[in-house]
Amino acid sequence: MQAISHPPTSGVAAVDRALCVLSALANGNGSLSLKEIANNTGLHKSTILRLIASLIHAHAVAQQPDGRYVLGPAVARFHAAYMRSFSLSHWTVAALHELVRTTGESAAFYVRQGEFRLCLHRIASPHAVRDSIETGDLLPLDRGAAGRVLQAYMHTGDPALGEQIRNEQVLLLAGDRSPELAGIAAPVFGPLEDVLGAITLIVPLQRVQRSWIAPVRESARALSRQLGGQFPLAGSPNTDESTAAPLSSFDPD
Known part of the structure; x- marks a missing residue:
């Protein structure tokens, strides 16, 4: 388990430390012992016990019969109130608008719909020549960058490509669904580390740029954080120039 840094104490130190304990429990595998909490927070056991006493009183932490601790x-x-406080659509559409502003190309958010992927939101490029996808369109899961990304986290489709997508957490793919289009897609994660969908840049082949890989991946990471999720640790180091091997010829200038 990844260690949690000791929190800064620019505010109230006890609150910072209590939040550090809660973060350790949230990142744990169901439950943690006192020793495991200490290892993952850098706090002394005596400090943790005092904090946990207050957290148990507030029902934010519970102690199991075996002595291990879990979230209460x-x-x-808190999570239910948080989910009521914002609209998934609001954050997603804002992220798409930002991608369009940054790249000048169309951006879309896809979710799995049975054996298909549904275009839940789409913001069009200002260019006259652009894709024809519209909100509400159903497209195949086994074609296009977004479909391949969704398949990768369902562990279906091409196993080698799926592993590469999970390692790099982004995919640039050209001519897979349409010979005139390229797509750059990355997964968006929810609070339970589940994949909510894929954020995608849809670009005419002659305009696609590898430099857009980084903003698409960062957009997916930022949206995941806004929705209460986070990217899992990748299986291999990420680099801004990495892409999954395209399934059709692609060699942009």
Whole structure:
């Protein structure tokens, strides 16, 4: 398990430390012992015990019969209130607008719909020559960058390509669904580390640029954080120039 840095104490130190304990429990595999919390927070056991006593009183932490600690029922209430406080659509559409502003190309958000992928949101490029995809369109899962990304986290489709996507957490693919289009897609994660969908840049082949790989991946990471999720650790180091091997010829200038 990845260690959690000791929190800064620019605010109230006790609150910072309590939040550090809650973060350790949230990142744990179901439950943690006192020793495991100490290892993952850098806090002394005596400090943790004092913090946990307050957190248990607030129902933010619970102690199991075996002595291990878990998040308490108050966290579920906080999560429900958080989910009511914002619209998934609001954050997603804002992210798409930012990608269009940055690149000048169309951006879309796809979710799995049975054996297909649904274009849940789409912001059009200002260029006259652009893709014809519209919000509400159903497209195949096994074609296009977004479909391949969704397949990768379902562990279906091409196993080698799926592993590469999970390692690099982004995919640039040309001519897979349409010979005139390229796509750059990255997964968006929810609070339970589940894939909510794929954010995608849809570009005419003659205009696609490898430099857009980084903003698409960063957009997916930022949207994941806004929706309460986070990117899992990649299986291999990420680099801005890395792409999954295209399934059709692509050699942009």
